[in-house]
Amino acid sequence: MARDLPFPQSNFRVVQRLMGLAAAGSLVLAFAAPATAADWPARPVSVVVPVAAGGAADALARAWAAYASKEIGGTVVVENKPGANGSIAAAFVAKQPADGYALLFGSTSNMSVNPFTYSQLAYNPTRDFDPVTKIAGTSQVLVANPVTGIRSVDDLVKKAKASPGHLNYGSAGIGNSTHLNVAFLAEHFKIEMSHVPYKGAAPAMMDLIGGQIDLTADALTGAVPQVKTGKAVPLVIFGADRVAQLPDVPTIAEVGVQGFPGDAWYGLMAPKGTPPEIVTRLTEATRKFWADPAVRKQMDEIYMTPPKELGAESVSQSMKTEAEVWGPIVKRLGIRND
Template sequence: MFKPSQIISRRAGLKSLAAAALLGAVGMAPVAAQDVFPSKPLTIVVPFAAGGTTDILARIVSQALQQELGQTVIVDNKPGAGGNIGAAAAARAAADGYTLFMGTVGTHAINASLYQKPGFDPIKDFAPLTRVATVPNLLVANPKQPFKTVKEMIAYAKANPGKLNYGSSGSGSSIHLSGELFRSMTGLDMVHVPYKGSAPAITDLLGNQIAVMFDNMPSAIQHVRSGKLRPIVVTTAKRSPELPDVPTVAEAGVPGYEATSWFGLWTQAKTPAPVQQRLHAAIAKVLKDPAVIKKINDQGGDIVIDTPAEFAAYIKAESAKWGKVVKDSGAQV
């Protein structure tokens, strides 16, 4: 039988052991939480309105990522200022990998040249993960417009200076710059009408409130297939397999014209390297999924999978290219 002093001593020892175990568990909790990523829902910030190409691609990827990561992936649309509002919000997000940014050639290769204060640094504030897709832009017109070809459109614009307006998803977007490049190469007097995304611009185009638009193919192709919009040309060097009867701009009479849009995923720049690697691996895996490939191909897009280093180098080259376009075309916000 234990003596009273022994019982007290044993109880004290048990309390000490329990306290030590508790402290150990508490001390280990943050480490365990860091080791298991993701442990809560993720968000993909889209800097344009719902219904546009950036939004369409983000939702295709988010659905596949949910299954791959085992967590809900929310798409959060923050439109405005040619993508700058959403980009700035993503740049200020916590550096924990739970906020992704579906950016574009506009947000990460054009806006720095077009805006004096975009509100974020596309290089310093973001960690590039991979491109997701490239898509052609498609010049579409309301069927009520009195032209069906580029030559007819040029003739109409020259006969009616300042009366032909074209919409875009926002100043600085690839859609805007595609129009500016066309305007500068043809010498036409066209009026730019910026929106907070492709979807509201398409709505006005369908209502004939704007005449034409150089839209990303995924957000325009359904209206072309239904006959609600008239396709004029694609902006790439080669015709699109999805619309093989639509000529390129060069074929239609403007030699040397070419413009392609691309979309990619970033996370906050200071996100830990292991988390960045986990995200890149998961995104690369879902982009190889035949179901995801088909969905993006059906929209007129082509899948692209980069390493982060390859993506960073590509952004640098694209920034130089589009910076020159902005300067040469005289594009303004």
């Protein structure tokens, strides 16, 4: 759900070496007696991330993994398994033992939206996972090509109603939050726009700049640089609060749209039955992660914000709220990913 952003100084060589060591020892570990929660971690912990390396979400995961390694007294490595709106990574982790050595980097997409956009999903978010904690939140912004003359949501609504179906908007893919957020806005104002799905937010933004599409929603990492150079016009923030980088841009609630479920989030999910002692230690590591000034600065650079609450309940509540909002919308609009 976040656009790719290079992560400065990622220690890829160390990660690769550690993953190689883990693989080399896998045969021995396979025949060893299962470790208890008290022994954890006795070997590297893998965080499976549903996006490709190099993006903002990946940068967040790697920063958290590096910090958590120090806090839990072991090694946490990132394993990228992109594809299918996060469902490939989720299905993989759902089948792993509940011993704390395989964790999922969960998100709004793979935990709250996919159950409604896929008729056959290889995992069940509530049946197969225990929520651990949120790690971070982020907002998206709807932007317009300057040539359209659209400078506000009011302009957008007037233009769309004057020529139903004439305006179009790009997204990072069918069922992606960049798709659903704009569909949510359009449904509220009863306007018709054509949806143009892309394979990622980056190509959608490039086509917006090039004039092939009129609008697109993107994470702050992808949108802010284009706004600052005048290549895109910000219309509304898809989030609970205004953002420091675009202080004059109203939130979706401020333009009169109620019921939006809030910021997109990233968090940890563990296979069902993971020992609560391990869950507690991971949550505490996340608490300390955000208390570190150096981490805060690093997260500011990729437009990530700390969760308002930590712990399993924060994840469960967001999943419940999002399902109540996105489920009916997906059904009404007939949004399918298969």
